[in-house]
Every structure is written in C-alpha cells, then in structure tokens.
Amino acid sequence: MFKEYRIENKYTQESLAEMLQISTRHLQRIEKGENEPSLELFRKLIKILKIKDKDIIKFIRK
Numbered sequence: 001m002f003k004e005y006r007i008e009n010k011y012t013q014e015s016l017a018e019m020l021q022i023s024t025r026h027l028q029r030i031e032k033g034e035n036e037p038s039l040e041l042f043r044k045l046i047k048i049l050k051i052k053d054k055d056i057i058k059f060i061r062k
Contacts, residue, residue: 001059003031005049020044 006016017027020041029035037045046056 001051001055002045002049005051006031009049016048019048
C-alpha cells in the first residue's frame with residue numbers, strides 16, 4: 001500500500017525516507033511488508049502520502 005501511494009505522490013524512496021527521518025532501507029522493508037511501521041511512523045505516512053481512510057482500515061485489518 002505505501003509504495004503505491006509513494007509513487008502516486010511522486011516521491012522517491014530516498015525523499016520520503018528523509019521526510020520521515022528514517023533510513024531508505026527501513027522504508028524499503030516497510031514497503032515490502034518485512035517490517036511494520038511504528039504508530040508514530042504510520043501517522044506520518046498517512047499524513048505525507050494522503051492515504052484514504054478506507055485504505056487505512058484495509059491495512060489495519062490485514
């Protein structure tokens with residue numbers, strides 16, 4: 001989900017990771033589903049990527 005929104009918003013992994021103050025590798029792991037974002041990071045992602053409520057609910061339920 002995060003990768004699609006990142007691409008839709010025209011962010012590179014590097015630029016988004018910088019905005020989130022995390023490493024690019026950490027963002028890559030989140031996008032691949034290898035790591036789950038912390039609640040604080042999840043909130044930042046939602047805000048920066050303008051993620052829709054329905055997609056947030058889908059992510060939480062998976």
